[in-house]
Amino acid sequence: MKVITYLIYFIASIFLVVVVGATTTATTTPATPKNSISESYFAIRTDVRKCSSCGGFFLREIGSSNKTEIYVKSLNQVSETVKESQYKFAPNFNVVVKGQITNDNTIVVSQIFRLLPKINSTINIDLEIDNFYTTINPNGNENTTTIEIKKLNSNKPSMKVKSIKNSNDDIFFIPTDWLSYKVNSAQSVYTITKSKNSKTTTTIDYMFISLPDPKFSPKVLIPVICKNETVPTYTSSAARCLIFSGCVHPGPCPFMIPVCPDGYTKSSYPIKPNACPHYSCLPSFLSQ
Structure with a gap:
């Protein structure tokens, strides 16, 4: 009788280990993508x-x-x-x-x-949903200087265009070299004006920039100590990273201060020769 009792306890113990182990595995397994092939x-x-x-x-x-x-x-x-x-x-x-x-x-x-906010214009996603692209080759190849752009979520071959114009260029004080960097480095996706001749200039209608921005710059500048009543000045790379450019004596500055459109916030940094502020209008969400 004791043998039978021990046998029952042994079988029950095995059953509990299996059940508990299975339950633990199920609750700790990380979530996996439904489609593991591509994003x-x-x-x-x-x-x-x-x-x-x-x-x-x-x-x-x-x-x-x-x-x-x-x-x-x-x-x-x-x-x-x-x-x-x-x-x-x-x-x-x-x-x-x-x-x-x-x-x-x-x-x-x-x-x-x-x-990027556009002046007096909001995106209609129903009209633009099938019209998104990104740049995959800004300099062409050894045989051509055309720019290659690729339609998103599509198996269609890339398109070749001679140049890309950005409709956000018409916003005063927006850094145009920054916009070009975002387009040419695949740091953006955008919708375009469709043209029968794809080898002409393509115009970006709505441009989405990658975040965070700037991506590769330190969050806090290294403090610069200037002597003899001088102050630090900077330059900005196309990626919007500030680079120290020397200490100068402050001098007279122009009184013109830009007024940025809705959706944009004024930004500045001191530049040579007089440490005057260099102004830019940047999307307000970058400062959130």
């Missing part, structure tokens, strides 16, 4: 509904004519580099992400882009 680009809007199961994001897949939205409960970055305030609660579909939807209904993103 996709999505335009997103924040779920502003007030309910216990709300608060995530609605996604529209770029390159798709389907207006049905995909709902995810959260957005997780591969590396936490972009502040939540720069993408959450942005105007509807003013943010594009590159990422994968996981099997636990979240999206894991590797890149986040935000729309």
Whole structure:
């Protein structure tokens, strides 16, 4: 009788170990993407509904004519580099992400882009959803100097154009070398004016710049100590990184101070020869 009792206890113990082990494995297995082959680009809007199961994001897949939205409960970055305030609660579909939807209904993103505000114009995602591109070769190849641009979420061959014009160039005091850098270094996605002749100048209608920006610059400048009543001055790279350019004596400066349009904030840094402020109008979300 004792033998039978011990045998029952032994079998029950094995059963508990198997069940508990299986349960533990199931709860600790990390979420995996539904599509592990490649990432996709999505335009997103924040779920502003007030309910216990709300608060995530609605996604529209770029390159798709389907207006049905995909709902995810959260957005997780591969590396936490972009502040939540720069993408959450942005105007509807003013943010594009590159990422994968996981099997636990979240999206894991590797890149986040935000729309540069346009004067008196808002994006209509239904009209633009199938018209997103990025630059894949800004200098052409050994046989041509044309620029190659690629349609997002598409298997179509790249397009070749002679030059790219940016419609945001008409905003006074926006750094045009910065816009060119964003386009040519694949640090942006954009919609274009379609032309029958793809070898002519292509115009960017709506441009989404990658975040964070600047990406490769230190968050805090190394303090510079100038002597003999001089002050530090700087130059700015195309990537918007400030570079120390020497100590100078302050001098008279022009009185012209720019007024930036809606959606843009005035920024400045001192430059040679008199340490006068060099002004720029930059998208306000960069300072959030």
